[in-house]
Amino acid sequence: MSTPASPQTSADLTPTPAQTVGPFYGYALPFPDGEKLVDRSHPDAIRLHGTVYDGDGVPVPDALLEIWQADGQGRISAEHGSLIRDGYTFTGWGRTPVDNVGRFRFTTVDPGPTEEGRAPFILLTVFARGLLDRLFTRIYLPEDTGALAADPLLSSLPEERRRTLIAAREEDGDLRFDVHLQGAEETVFLQYPNTPQVTGPVTG
Amino acid sequence: MAETDTDPDAAKASQDEISAEMREIHDVYRRSRDDGGPEETSARMNFPPYRSSLLRSPTKSLHHTDPEEIELHSPAFGERDVRTLESDLTIQHGGEPIGERIVVTGRIVDGDGRPIRHQLVEVWQANAAGRYVHKRDQHPAPIDPNFTGVGRTITGPDGEYTFTTIKPAPYPWKNHYNAWRPAHIHFSLFGTDFTQRLITQMYFPGDPLFDLDPIYQSITDQSARDRLVAAYDHSVANHEWNTGYRWDIVLSGSSRTWFESDAASDEEH
Ligand SMILES: [Fe+2]
Numbered sequence: 316m317s318t319p320a321s322p323q324t325s326a327d328l329t330p331t332p333a334q335t336v337g338p339f340y341g342y343a344l345p346f347p348d349g350e351k352l353v354d355r356s357h358p359d360a361i362r363l364h365g366t367v368y369d370g371d372g373v374p375v376p377d378a379l380l381e382i383w384q385a386d387g388q389g390r391i392s393a394e395h396g397s398l399i400r401d402g403y404t405f406t407g408w409g410r411t412p413v414d415n416v417g418r419f420r421f422t423t424v425d426p427g428p429t430e431e432g433r434a435p436f437i438l439l440t441v442f443a444r445g446l447l448d449r450l451f452t453r454i455y456l457p458e459d460t461g462a463l464a465a466d467p468l469l470s471s472l473p474e475e476r477r478r479t480l481i482a483a484r485e486e487d488g489d490l491r492f493d494v495h496l497q498g499a500e501e502t503v504f505l506q507y508p509n510t511p512q513v514t515g516p517v518t519g
Numbered sequence: 520m521a522e523t524d525t526d527p528d529a530a531k532a533s534q535d536e537i538s539a540e541m542r543e544i545h546d547v548y549r550r551s552r553d554d555g556g557p558e559e560t561s562a563r564m565n566f567p568p569y570r571s572s573l574l575r576s577p578t579k580s581l582h583h584t585d586p587e588e589i590e591l592h593s594p595a596f597g598e599r600d601v602r603t604l605e606s607d608l609t610i611q612h613g614g615e616p617i618g619e620r621i622v623v624t625g626r627i628v629d630g631d632g633r634p635i636r637h638q639l640v641e642v643w644q645a646n647a648a649g650r651y652v653h654k655r656d657q658h659p660a661p662i663d664p665n666f667t668g669v670g671r672t673i674t675g676p677d678g679e680y681t682f683t684t685i686k687p688a689p690y691p692w693k694n695h696y697n698a699w700r701p702a703h704i705h706f707s708l709f710g711t712d713f714t715q716r717l718i719t720q721m722y723f724p725g726d727p728l729f730d731l732d733p734i735y736q737s738i739t740d741q742s743a744r745d746r747l748v749a750a751y752d753h754s755v756a757n758h759e760w761n762t763g764y765r766w767d768i769v770l771s772g773s774s775r776t777w778f779e780s781d782a783a784s785d786e787e788h
Contacts, residue, residue, distance in 0.1 A: 326632070327746075327769070328628070328630050328631065328632055328769055329560050329630075329742075329743070329746065329769060330560055330561070330630055330717075330769050330770060330771045330772075331717065331719060331746050331747065331768045331769050331770070332560060332561040332562050332719060332738045332743050332744070332746060332747060333561050333562050333717055333718060333719050334562055334703075334705075334718070334719045334720040334734060334735075334737075334747070335562075335569075335718075335734060336705070336707075336718050337705060337720075338653075338655055339643070339645075339651040339653040339655065339656055339705075340643060340705065341653055341654075341655070342643070342651070342652055342653045342654075342667075342669065343641065343642075343643030343668075343669040343705070344641060344643070344707060369574040369575050370573075370574035370575070370578070371574055373574075375575065381716070383589060383593070383594060383713045384589060385588075385589055391588065391589060391592045392594075392595075393592075393595045394595065395595050395596055395597035395598075395599045395600055396599045396600060397594050397596060397600060398596065398599075398600035398601065398639075398671075399599055399600055406594055406595070407594060408594035426589075429587065429588035429589055430587075430588060433587070436589075438589055438590060438713055440713070440716055442718055443575055444571055444575075445569070445571030445572050445573075445574070445575035445576075446564065446572070446575050446576065447562035447563060447564050447566060447569065447572055447576070447734070447737050448561055448562050448564050449716060449717075449718060450577065451714065467585070468582070468584050471582075472582070496574070496575045496576070496577065497574060497575065497576065497577060497578050498578075501577060501578060501579055503579075503582050504577050504581050504582065505581060505582055505583075505584045506581035506582065506583050506584065507583075507584060507585070507586050507590065507714040507774065508583075508585065508586075508772075508774060509630060509714075509771050509772030509773070509774055510714045510715070510771040510772075511560045511561050511771060512561055512564070512581055513559045513560075513561050513562065513563045513564065513739075514563070514564050514565055514576065514577055514580065514581060515563035515564055515565030515566060515576065516565055517565070517577070517578055517579055517580050518578050518579065519578065519579045519580065
């Protein structure tokens with residue numbers, strides 16, 4: 316095939332709008348072992364799990380989640396190989412669809428802080444049918460209460476909102492984190508500078 | 520206005536009712552723009568004419584946050600992850616798929632015009648009859664045994680990508696009675712910062728369904744909507760083989776501090 320000549324495109328650098336992932340991503344985006352950032356046999360392996368709920372508190376059966384995190388030492392991976400898991404390479408990224416009762420599960424490790432003294436967290440991105448743009452949030456580890464208290468994001472939130480960003484540690488070492496897209500327990504979703512998102516009318 | 524039904528599959532409202540709701544929202548937006556209100560460059564998450572957004576969009580403001588180190592980086596993908604042939608959706612089976620063979624090509628840059636090089640692009644779409652190879656797609660249009668409708672590629676050094684595929688057809692859905700989606704290809708994109716992550720849909724020029732579609736119209740700003748429409752580009756067509764479309768994508772701005780050496784080390788991925 317010949318290489319097409321590149322016509323001069325306009326210098327419009329306004330970001331391209333988002334659209335919903337729709338209902339039919341299921342055969343396209345999920346891939347084998349997408350939810351396994353490490354193998355279950357890894358000595359530090361934990362399960363990060365939870366449920367995605369809508370504004371009526373009903374589980375959302377067609378959401379897709381991605382996580383992105385540092386390794387146990389707080390190092391950020393630049394390794395290829397997320398889509399072809401070899402069982403050894405830690406790429407820091409995972410993707411999973413929720414099941415038909417809204418539940419998700421990742422196998423990963425607790426991230427270390429990327430800077431000395433900072434509260435470690437896992438970045439979570441939510442896509443769903445009915446959700447016209449992706450949502451970002453952070454899953455903080457609950458242990459380092461000093462670092463959590465000093466965290467710039469958490470300390471800017473009232474207690475009942477702050478709580479939605481901190482995972483619960485279960486007895487077996489697993490992390491539990493539920494996502495509420497809407498409602499009284501609505502998860503705090505994040506907006507970054509340079510990243511335009513439009514909620515439409517909001518109440519709070 | 521009557522109570523809006525939150526069941527996304529109720530298919531109760533008529534197209535006229537949905538169109539009237541959309542017109543009202545757009546009118547309010549245009550008036551707000553005329554009065555100096557903010558430009559909306561993306562889709563509104565809370566867009567009632569798209570019924571399934573009602574219970575799935577945040578009702579509280581997004582919380583402004585400065586990115587930390589992990590948010591300034593993105594996962595890396597390469598030849599280990601994606602085979603070259605995955606960018607041609609017409610050769611995944613034993614025979615030729617039915618439909619109009621097209622090439623879709625373009626460049627991906629960030630909000631500062633920096634090319635997104637060596638990064639993953641994923642696409643998925645309906646076939647030439649408007650049917651997805653997905654168990655939840657119940658539309659009684661034929662499945663094409665020679666077309667799955669899923670492709671991947673890694674962008675080139677200038678942020679360029681190219682897919683060979685079949686032009687998808689519109690398909691019905693249950694948002695309202697007799698609702699049809701304009702033909703589209705779903706795109707999933709990564710940048711250099713995870714905060715640039717984008718999933719969107721590319722449309723074809725002149726689609727008569729644009730005005731009727733609450734997903735497309737959830738972008739309240741006409742010039743923003745136009746950014747999702749590819750251009751027919753005859754230089755992408757190939758003699759006796761395919762027609763072609765060009766669609767350039769702009770991700771949001773990177774918040775990283777960029778140095779000359781970053782671009783160089785990027786090349787080595
Ligand atoms: Fe679609």
